[in-house]
Amino acid sequence: MSIDWSWIGDHTDDLTTLTLSHLQAALSAVFFGLLISLPLAVVAHRIRPLRGLLLGLSNVLFTIPSIAIFVLLLPVSGLTRTTTVIGLTIYTLVVLLRNTVEGLDSVPAKTKEAAKAMGTRPFRTLLTVELPLALPVIMAGVRIATVMSISLVSVATYIGDGGLGQLFTDGFQRNYPTPVIVGVALTLLLALVADALLVALQYVLTPWTHRKQRAA
Amino acid sequence: MYELFKNLGDWLVSGEQWSGSDGIGHRLAEHLQYSLLATLVAAAIALPLGLLIGHTGRGAFLAINLASFGRALPTVGLVVLVFLASGLSMWPVYVALVALAVPAIVTNTYAGMTAVDPDVKDAARGQGMRWHQVLFQVELPLALPLIMTGLRLALIQVVATATIAAYVSFGGLGRYVFDGLAQRDLVQVLGGAVLVAVVAVALDLALSALQRALFRHRPA
Numbered sequence: 001m002s003i004d005w006s007w008i009g010d011h012t013d014d015l016t017t018l019t020l021s022h023l024q025a026a027l028s029a030v031f032f033g034l035l036i037s038l039p040l041a042v043v044a045h046r047i048r049p050l051r052g053l054l055l056g057l058s059n060v061l062f063t064i065p066s067i068a069i070f071v072l073l074l075p076v077s078g079l080t081r082t083t084t085v086i087g088l089t090i091y092t093l094v095v096l097l098r099n100t101v102e103g104l105d106s107v108p109a110k111t112k113e114a115a116k117a118m119g120t121r122p123f124r125t126l127l128t129v130e131l132p133l134a135l136p137v138i139m140a141g142v143r144i145a146t147v148m149s150i151s152l153v154s155v156a157t158y159i160g161d162g163g164l165g166q167l168f169t170d171g172f173q174r175n176y177p178t179p180v181i182v183g184v185a186l187t188l189l190l191a192l193v194a195d196a197l198l199v200a201l202q203y204v205l206t207p208w209t210h211r212k213q214r215a216a
Numbered sequence: 217m218y219e220l221f222k223n224l225g226d227w228l229v230s231g232e233q234w235s236g237s238d239g240i241g242h243r244l245a246e247h248l249q250y251s252l253l254a255t256l257v258a259a260a261i262a263l264p265l266g267l268l269i270g271h272t273g274r275g276a277f278l279a280i281n282l283a284s285f286g287r288a289l290p291t292v293g294l295v296v297l298v299f300l301a302s303g304l305s306m307w308p309v310y311v312a313l314v315a316l317a318v319p320a321i322v323t324n325t326y327a328g329m330t331a332v333d334p335d336v337k338d339a340a341r342g343q344g345m346r347w348h349q350v351l352f353q354v355e356l357p358l359a360l361p362l363i364m365t366g367l368r369l370a371l372i373q374v375v376a377t378a379t380i381a382a383y384v385s386f387g388g389l390g391r392y393v394f395d396g397l398a399q400r401d402l403v404q405v406l407g408g409a410v411l412v413a414v415v416a417v418a419l420d421l422a423l424s425a426l427q428r429a430l431f432r433h434r435p436a
Contacts, residue, residue, distance in 0.1 A: 063372055063416035065379040068393050068409030075402065147287045154290040158397060165292055172296045180300065184293040191288030 022163025033092030041100035099141025103134030258317030270329020286319025317370035324366025328359030
């Protein structure tokens with residue numbers, strides 16, 4: 001099995017298009033995943049009985065094979081990008097929901113009491129105290145969800161989407177390894193770069209975790 | 217929607233669906249065979265590695281990054297790649313499933329080992345225990361709950377992903393998903409998906425029951 005380098009040179013435009021489409025699908029899924037998990041996590045954090053139910057439900061969704069989720073969505077949204085994004089979003093929920101709940105749990109009770117004592121309203125406490133303090137744990141979830149989504153996009157190749165995953169079916173059908181190797185390499189590269197950027201984003205968003213102590 | 221679920225019910229309970237070489241019984245056995253064998257092989261590779269990294273503290277960088285790499289590796293691509301290299305054999309299925317399971321087990325084993333209180337390890341060494349005694353009689357039992365979590369996580373993922381065996385013309389419950397996809401037969405796809413999810417949840421519950429039974433004697 002050897003790489004046909006000239007194929008790569010001939011297909012740089014296609015590869016760019018596929019990579020961007022791949023990235024767009026994965027990032028949309030994480031975005032919508034966050035949009036859904038944040039309110040659900042607040043509910044699960046505040047109302048204990050719902051916590052087990054919501055986390056259990058997201059765990060069960062995670063056990064459904066991804067290819068099956070895509071196919072089952074076909075009657076709803078057809079062979080479209082929407083199907084890909086909905087399917088991927090469902091998978092991000094298990095990580096994002098659990099990490100956001102754990103992040104909110106990790107905020108010390110005394111900090112919340114202090115906010116209350118200063119007359120901060122509950123919703124404002126959530127936005128300005130709890131969520132920022134939960135951010136490191138939430139971001140850990142976002143990193144896992146992003147890398148996982150980038151890897152999973154290729155499964156959508158079975159429903160005619162799938163970004164770089166199209167290179168896998170192409171190589172499979174033509175018995176030609178080059179596109180497959182390139183697809184795997186680009187997926188790994190994309191995941192690596194996205195993860196590094198998220199680490200940088202977290203560094204910027206949580207300055208208090210690494211700010212130098214000023215001398216008194 | 218109602219009709220779909222009614223048809224699904226009929227599909228799941230009909231006698232002919234359960235018998236024969238394309239029956240649920242046979243496909244279920246194949247699916248379990250792929251999943252359990254792959255998880256066992258992965259555990260045989262990952263457990264010693266995780267214990268070694270955790271015990272010596274060397275290679276922690278590897279343990280942490282392996283998890284990220286494992287998550288990033290596209291399973292479909294790996295299956296096709298091994299298929300093109302090896303031809304029609306079980307290799308693509310097992311390589312992909314083992315590659316999926318190893319990182320989850322290594323990372324959790326390592327995490328369990330690092331969570332062991334250093335004072336406890338010091339005390340064990342201070343009592344004159346050899347390194348293997350510290351590892352197997354102190355660290356391993358204390359790390360076991362997290363190690364089990366890793367094994368359960370790996371097994372769930374492997375069971376869900378073993379569906380892909382059908383893509384390279386093998387059996388398992390994925391047959392229903394891929395055949396249903398080819399025939400635009402949603403009931404069959406849904407049936408396959410439900411069966412896979414049930415198997416994954418059932419195995420997870422069984423392992424967690426086993427875990428509880430094993431640790432019943434231990435004070436919390």
